[in-house]
Amino acid sequence: MVTLHTIEQIRQAVQNARRQGRTIGFVPTMGALHEGHGSLIKAAQRQCGCVVVSIFVNPTQFGPAEDFSRYPRTLETDAAYCQKLGVDIIFAPCAEEMYPHEQLAWVQIEKLTAGLCGAARPGHFRGVATVCAKLFNCVQPDIAYFGQKDAQQAAVICRMVHDLNMPLKICVCPIIREPDGLAMSSRNRYLSADERRRALCLYHALQTCREQIVAGQRQVNRLTEAMHQIVERNQGRVDYISIIDPQTLEPLIHIERKALVALAVYIGQTRLIDNLLLDLNDLENPI
Secondary structure: OEEEOOHHHHHHHHHHHHHOOOOEEEEEEOOOOOHHHHHHHHHHHHHOOEEEEEEOOOHHHOOOOOOOOOOOOOHHHHHHHHHHHOOOEEEOOOHHHHOOOOOOOOOOOOOOOOOOHHHHOOOHHHHHHHHHHHHHHHHOOOEEEEEOOOHHHHHHHHHHHHHOOOOOEEEEEOOOEOOOOOEOOHHHHHOOHHHHHHOOHHHHHHHHHHHHHHOOOOEHHHHHHHHHHHHHHOOOEEEEEEEEOOOOOOEOOEOOOEEEEEEEEEEOOEEEEEEEEEEHHHOOOOO
8 A cells, every 4th residue: 555645646546446457446534434434445445456644634624613623633543544455546645736726716506505514614614615516536446435324425526527528437325334223424533422422413313214204204394303303412513404305406395205314413513413314115224
């Protein structure tokens, strides 16, 4: 495994891998790696001959009052984890490498970014889409891997790749959870012991929603009301609880076939997200 820090280096390394006939799998991350990232790396290894992991805390996707300065930066530990999993290349540029001048060209995805995290975090998805486009241009992967936990992000990136005719495939992999159900996240490390316990309200709210749908409830307002109550009982502060169309991300009033149940909740000062993808034809599967 090699760790590279410049765009010139990563492009040369990828070109060398292609000359050897290897397909390029790419896992873009902001570091603080956990088993959720590990699942993406393993998926890339199953499908590709060369796996690249980027580790870059992207400043353009953080708002002025968000946690950019304290976001965990653990490159040494992350590199050891990647080495253990058999990653071929780590691409770990600095901000000056990715943004050497004032950024005047941005990627803006319309409609899909209007609600959910996009409503609460103005400019966030402009930063996400732009840095992903830049990383795709640097690494030039055949397949890029994203997690379902960031469902809106995955939808935005899929649409960007489709609409801009980018020559790669996006693979969205399932949420990886702790044994008690909490979705794995780099931000979980911010939680105190009590907050960690209370953070389970996100998973419990999703479970309750699913159980009510299995029992026949289809009205979105009643489902979200029950989820609100669970979060509030655990002293969580709701940013949003939404039930939406998985493709368009438009709000639903009544569930007819497929739905994405998504929520963002503050536990203490930490903002956590989670979601559940539902298909009424396949409700017997656990989340």
